[in-house]
Amino acid sequence: SQTIHQWPATLVQPVGSPLSLECTVEGTSNPNLYWYRQAAGRGLQLLFYSVGIGQISSEVPQNLSASRPQDRQFILSSKKLLLSDSGFYLCASSGGPVVTDTQYFGPGTRLTVL
């Protein structure tokens, strides 16, 4: 199975500051990678997904961006954080576009924007 690493685990940032969250994957090659945001105790909102290096699809218009500089590295960024960017950010990895594909999740980053 795959192992997903995310850091930092917790982050408190002021409004208007930049953001960089990193996700790395072990145990697989050429994975599909995903960034989700989760409000407290609620479902997951897909923000970005990537099927290969340099290939990013955005699901929701926002002031966030994503990049995939290496096969197993996925980065979520912002130039200027908003209060509404607070939340629990999850990175996920999966093997391919099949109906039984499993998504493996990282431990998440709790972001608080003050």
Add this chain to the structure above:
Amino acid sequence: TQLLEQSPQFLSIQEGENLTVYCNSSSVFSSLQWYRQEPGEGPVLLVTVVTGGEVKKLKRLTFQFGDARKDSSLHITAAQPGDTGLYLCAGRKMDSSYKLIFGSGTRLLVRP
């Protein structure tokens, strides 16, 4: 627009009771998955159902996919405190196999 609606949103029951969580949509899915999430952690896959009407059992958990592949249910028999967590259903749309659409979640608390 929330494509997958889960009910109830929150459930607090006594140890030993049975419960059912529902996941409903007007969309057809090629497959549907159930995940369980502990506080401060990422979701972990419990099961994947693919065929309409399919029933899968995982110890005390029974999962069913609706005949039309638009809905699903999770039934827990004799709930235990260890079952406490956030249960999420996630559907894979017919025209977009890379992406999962997650439900709104059901938070379950099993009291000893």
